[in-house]
Amino acid sequence: MFVRPFDSQQKAVPVVIDGETVMAAEGEMLASVLLRTVPFYTRTTPVSESRRAPYCLMGVCFDCLAVVDGVASVQTCLVPVRAGMRVERQHGRREVPL
Amino acid sequence: MSPGPDVIILGAGPAGMAAATRLRDCGVAVTLIDEQPALGGQIWRGIETSHNGPLENALGKDYRAGAGPAAVLRASGAELRLAAQVWQIEEGWRVFVKTGDAVGMVTAPILLLASGAQERPNPFPGWTLPGVVSVGGAQIMLKTSGQVPENPVWVAGSGPLPLLYMTQLLALGGRLAGYLDTAPRENFSKALPHFPAALTGWRDLYKGARWLWQLRRTGIPVISDVAEIEAKGNDRLETIAYRRRGGEWISMPAEVLLAHEGVVPGVHFTLALGCEHDWRDDQLCFAPRLDDWGETSREGLFVAGDGAGIGGAEAARLRGEITAIGIARRLGKSSESEAARLAKSPRRELARALATRPFLDALYRPRPEIFVPAAETVVCRCEEVTAKQILDAARLGGSGPNQVKAFTRAGMGPCQGRQCGYTVSHLLARQQDKSVGDVGFFHIRPPLKPVSLGDLAALHVEESAL
Numbered sequence: 001m002f003v004r005p006f007d008s009q010q011k012a013v014p015v016v017i018d019g020e021t022v023m024a025a026e027g028e029m030l031a032s033v034l035l036r037t038v039p040f041y042t043r044t045t046p047v048s049e050s051r052r053a054p055y056c057l058m059g060v061c062f063d064c065l066a067v068v069d070g071v072a073s074v075q076t077c078l079v080p081v082r083a084g085m086r087v088e089r090q091h092g093r094r095e096v097p098l
Numbered sequence: 099m100s101p102g103p104d105v106i107i108l109g110a111g112p113a114g115m116a117a118a119t120r121l122r123d124c125g126v127a128v129t130l131i132d133e134q135p136a137l138g139g140q141i142w143r144g145i146e147t148s149h150n151g152p153l154e155n156a157l158g159k160d161y162r163a164g165a166g167p168a169a170v171l172r173a174s175g176a177e178l179r180l181a182a183q184v185w186q187i188e189e190g191w192r193v194f195v196k197t198g199d200a201v202g203m204v205t206a207p208i209l210l211l212a213s214g215a216q217e218r219p220n221p222f223p224g225w226t227l228p229g230v231v232s233v234g235g236a237q238i239m240l241k242t243s244g245q246v247p248e249n250p251v252w253v254a255g256s257g258p259l260p261l262l263y264m265t266q267l268l269a270l271g272g273r274l275a276g277y278l279d280t281a282p283r284e285n286f287s288k289a290l291p292h293f294p295a296a297l298t299g300w301r302d303l304y305k306g307a308r309w310l311w312q313l314r315r316t317g318i319p320v321i322s323d324v325a326e327i328e329a330k331g332n333d334r335l336e337t338i339a340y341r342r343r344g345g346e347w348i349s350m351p352a353e354v355l356l357a358h359e360g361v362v363p364g365v366h367f368t369l370a371l372g373c374e375h376d377w378r379d380d381q382l383c384f385a386p387r388l389d390d391w392g393e394t395s396r397e398g399l400f401v402a403g404d405g406a407g408i409g410g411a412e413a414a415r416l417r418g419e420i421t422a423i424g425i426a427r428r429l430g431k432s433s434e435s436e437a438a439r440l441a442k443s444p445r446r447e448l449a450r451a452l453a454t455r456p457f458l459d460a461l462y463r464p465r466p467e468i469f470v471p472a473a474e475t476v477v478c479r480c481e482e483v484t485a486k487q488i489l490d491a492a493r494l495g496g497s498g499p500n501q502v503k504a505f506t507r508a509g510m511g512p513c514q515g516r517q518c519g520y521t522v523s524h525l526l527a528r529q530q531d532k533s534v535g536d537v538g539f540f541h542i543r544p545p546l547k548p549v550s551l552g553d554l555a556a557l558h559v560e561e562s563a564l
């Protein structure tokens with residue numbers, strides 16, 4: 001869906017998404033990584049369980065929520081990538097906070 | 099026990115950065131808070147980690163101009179709290195922030211909100227499908243990751259941002275499938291009377307004209323006067339369809355659609371704090387009512403930047419400067435007359451920076467369809483409430499936005515109406531034959547960002563705050 005064609009000077013680090021290791025640039029937004037990783041979604045909705053992916057990338061829409069290092073409903077567009085991060089796509093109602 | 103700052107600034111974009119730097123020059127203690135891990139706001143996203151490569155070249159001079167102010171601010175002695183989410187603000191002013199796992203509070207007699215704008219909610223059928231991304235979002239990925247759509251991409255929308263993004267994308271070797279220009283054709287004649295006044299800002303007009311020219315030169319399809327768009331697919335975007343005003347639906351395969359219908363001030367903080375707001379028909383948004391120094395109807399609470407009304411990066415910077423001068427005066431750092439003298443030149447520059455606005459606002463005034471979307475359109479992305487459900491609820495006796503919210507749950511999800519508030523107000527206004535200003539907006543209550551009960555329990559009020 002999206003690609004990163006440039007050789008950036010950011011360090012490449014591994015991130016684990018639903019058990020699969022992908023490479024990402026240290027410090028880039030986690031949501032960007034999810035938009036280039038098959039099957040290109042971050043969560044399913046509580047009501048109709050339809051798939052959602054990062055939409056606004058600036059903290060406004062909450063469609064980029066995922067489970068990051070065990071914490072549910074994290075806005076992945078606000079989280080910089082760190083080596084070894086573990087990410088799980090988030091399904092349904094369970095963890096939507098307050 | 100360290101003393102708290104004199105001023106808390108929320109938002110490290112052009113306005114917040116300019117205000118912080120200026121206040122530090124006057125010897126004022128400043129704490130600057132931003133959600134992002136670095137300075138720059140959305141317009142200069144990633145500027146502090148950018149290098150001199152092809153990406154920065156493609157992003158252009160206006161982008162690179164952010165590096166200087168960021169470095170100056172870093173050296174200014176302002177306390178920076180980055181990667182920090184603000185979830186509550188209380189009178190006095192107490193600002194509750196969450197940084198990673200830590201929750202805390204900062205307090206100061208003056209609070210300046212410089213948290214900027216958000217893209218205007220842009221509902222159309224299928225806008226929730228993976229593969230539909232806002233143009234602003236795509237540009238943020240470009241700035242922070244050098245990330246582009248994998249295949250030739252469709253862009254749909256109106257305003258300077260899509261033109262700028264497409265220019266940047268092309269400069270980086272990205273590929274466009276086409277541009278669906280959604281600005282109504284009739285906008286042109288309505289904008290024309292504002293053109294002479296806009297000429298003071300000829301540089302900006304020239305920039306926009308050059309983007310358009312570069313786009314046309316590539317020969318990609320530019321389809322004008324598009325009234326409606328639709329995205330379709332199972333689990334992700336597969337097809338888009340569009341209809342020109344008075345025309346037939348045409349559809350084509352698409353993997354990614356980037357959409358945009360302008361930007362609006364972020365008003366959640368000022369609404370939650372009970373500030374007076376006005377409906378701005380020229381920009382189709384609510385904006386906080388401010389005095390000449392950017393002070394809201396609540397004493398000691400100021401707003402600068404696009405949150406005060408859309409004006410662009412240069413206007414935001416100048417509003418930041420002017421507001422900082424006003425705050426320094428309030429803190430007794432300068433006299434009334436000295437403040438007036440200091441503000442003279444930034445006020446003159448601000449007038450120049452805003453000269454093109456009436457023209458641009460009229461030229462890119464959004465198509466009416468986004469305010470009254472087709473019945474099956476999901477309006478509230480969080481709770482998945484459609485336009486029809488909202489109208490039905492209103493008919494059953496929910497007359498205002500808050501009743502509709504209670505009936506349908508629209509606006510109750512984690513985004514707190516940031517993506518549906520305007521649409522709900524517009525739908526009700528249309529149904530009840532009222533102005534949107536009279537219908538108003540959802541009541542906004544804290545928390546302004548979702549926090550867990552664990553966070554609240556862990557709240558450790560810093561001693562400096564007492």
Ligand code: FES
Nearest residue numbers: 057061062064077
């Ligand atoms: S993508 Fe919209 S909040 Fe993260």
